[in-house]
Amino acid sequence: MEFFSNTVALSRAQFALTAIFHMLWPVLSTGMVIYLVVVEGLWLKTRNPDYYYHARFWSKLYILNFGIGVATGIPMEFQFGTNWAPFSEAVGNFFGSVIGFEASWAFMLEAAFLGIMVFGWERVNPIVHYLSTILVAVGANLSTLWILTANSWMQTPAGGEIIDGKFIVNDYFKAILNPFMAVSVSHMFLATLETSLFVIGGISAWYIFNNRQPAFFSKAFKIALAAAIAVAPLQIYVGHLSGEQVLHYQPAKLAAMEAQWETVPAGQPADWSLLAIPNQKAEKNDWEISIPNGLGYILELKKNLSAPVKGLKEWQPENRPHLIGLIYYSFRAMVGIGFFLAGLMLITTLHWLLGKLSTENIAKQKWLMFAWIFAAPLGYIAVESGWIVRCVGRQPWILYGQIRTVDAASQLPASNVLTSFLGFAVVYSFLFVAVLYFGSRIIRRGPRLDLPIPGVEVTRPAIETTPGEFVPDERPVEAQQ
Known part of the structure; x- marks a missing residue:
């Protein structure tokens, strides 16, 4: 097959594999560490041992x-030097330094204080431990800032120009604060937080659904729900702002997101394609359900009809995105999941207001708990779908409008890239299985409620009811002895 002899295609596939797999983990860690800051702060404020546990x-x-x-x-990141060396050489003046900021500012801050956060519970003052947790959270989210800054600059390059094949920076802050930067960072920050909240809520719902320590996990569930009340609708709004930016700066990507082949002339609002079967060869949709004037209302084009909404045919095939079906349905998966999570949040909030999430009633809400369990992995799918739209929709450019992807790849033997690609696939498959095993093991065992609390004598001895599950011993003192 042509794919296996095409160095550029193999390098793109390898980067896609490593990026998609990598994204699964910081999505949860950058959001969950904020939750850890909250519960540890609640413990310090209330001294309620449940928050400590x-x-x-x-x-x-x-x-x-x-x-x-x-x-x-x-x-x-190493692939920028191995598989994408011409790109790194061309844009290293800016792109390389921003990636370096991520390592020196974010990763080093995390690494410096992670040991205290993990092993310092009974070794340092609780305030020192809490500050360490906060600094780990800052470091984790600084990674989001710098990675999204670098990627946003690839989407809307600013602050310089390419001279003799190299990007020369003339305004560093303008490059950092490129047009996509603020909305992109906000969108990703909210995505990591929302994903983490529904994972925490989903795992808590699993315990409640199985009647395992429902009172204990109802606290985690309610904290996740309270945060989701703000995060879920805000994410939809920021996503809308991102769509407006795509319309302005990357109209070809918007046309691919909507599988819109024909240009809608000025003065006429565009329809919104709800579902379609894009036919890239015929440059049309074989089947489609659309909402009249829908896209015009979504992007507020009704207010300004002076400009046309361009269709894919406005660009030559070599200058517009390919894989239209992938872009089209990835976008809809992301948007659909966002609205589903917001709807679930709203329904759960109504249950809370009606008193159905009280300690006595929460375990009875089986269908609601099942819905949260079902929702737990959906945030991952939405994030991965969003990155597919963002990066595949940018093609054929690696630096939008300035450097083509085909010109940015290292001239390596296809057999070498295929070998490394298969190696990554094998190793990452093993890592994925290992993470599922150890993660499920942590969840099955549950929290240890017999751990000593710093500065507090243990007043709630724990007993092991099932292998690995400890609950407070509520028996009379005579029976305990």
Whole structure:
């Protein structure tokens, strides 16, 4: 097959594999560490031991995700030097330094204080430990800032120009604050937080659904729900802002997202394609359900009809995105999941207001708990779908409008790239199975409620009811002795 002898296609596939796999882990860790800051802060404020035990339990899943995220992130960045050397040489003046900021600012801050956060519970003052947790959270989210800054600059390059094949920076801050930067960072920050909230809520719902310590996990569930009340609708709004930016700066990508082949002339609002079967060869949709004037209302084009909404045929085939079906349905998966999570949040909030999430009633809400369990992995799918739209929709450019992807790849033997691609596939498959095993093991065992609390004598001895599950011993003191 032509694919196996095409160095550029193999390098793109390898980067896609490593990026998609890597993204699974920081998505959870950058959001979950904010939750750890919240529950540890609640413990310091209230001295309620449940919050302490929550911090200890959820930090195990955080550490697992952090470790795999580091292990998979480094090989991904190395590919800029191995598989994409011409690109790195051309844009290293800016792109390389921003990636360096991510390592020196974000990763080093995380690494410096992670040991205290993990092993310092009974070794340092609780305030020192809490500050360490906060600094780990800052470091984790600084990674989001710098990675999204670099990627946004690839989408809307600013602050310089290409001279003799190299990008020369003339305004560093303008390059950092490129047009996509603020909305992209906000969109990704909210995505990591929303994904983490529904994972925490989904795991908590699993315990409640199975009647395992429902009172204990109802606290985690309600914290996740309370945060989701703000995050879920805000994410939809920021996503809308991102769509407006795509319309303005990358109209070819918008046309691919909507599988819109024909240009809608000025003065006429565009229809919104709800579902379609794009036919890239025929340059049309074989089948389509659309909402009249829908796209015009969504992007507020009704207010300004002076400009046409361009269709894909406005660009030559070599200058527009390919894989239209993938872009089209990835976008709809992302949007559909966003609205589903917001709807689930709304329904759950109504249950809360009606008193159905009280300690006595929450375990009875079986269908609601099942819905949260079902929702737990959906955030991952939405994030991965969003990155597919973002990066595949940018093609054929690696630096939008300035450097083509085909010109940015290293001239390597296809057999070498195929070997490394298959090697990554095998190793990452093993890592994925390992993470599922250890993650499920942590969840099956549940929290340890017999751990000593710093500065507090143990007043709630724990008994092991099932292998690995400890609950407070509520028997009379005579029976305990």
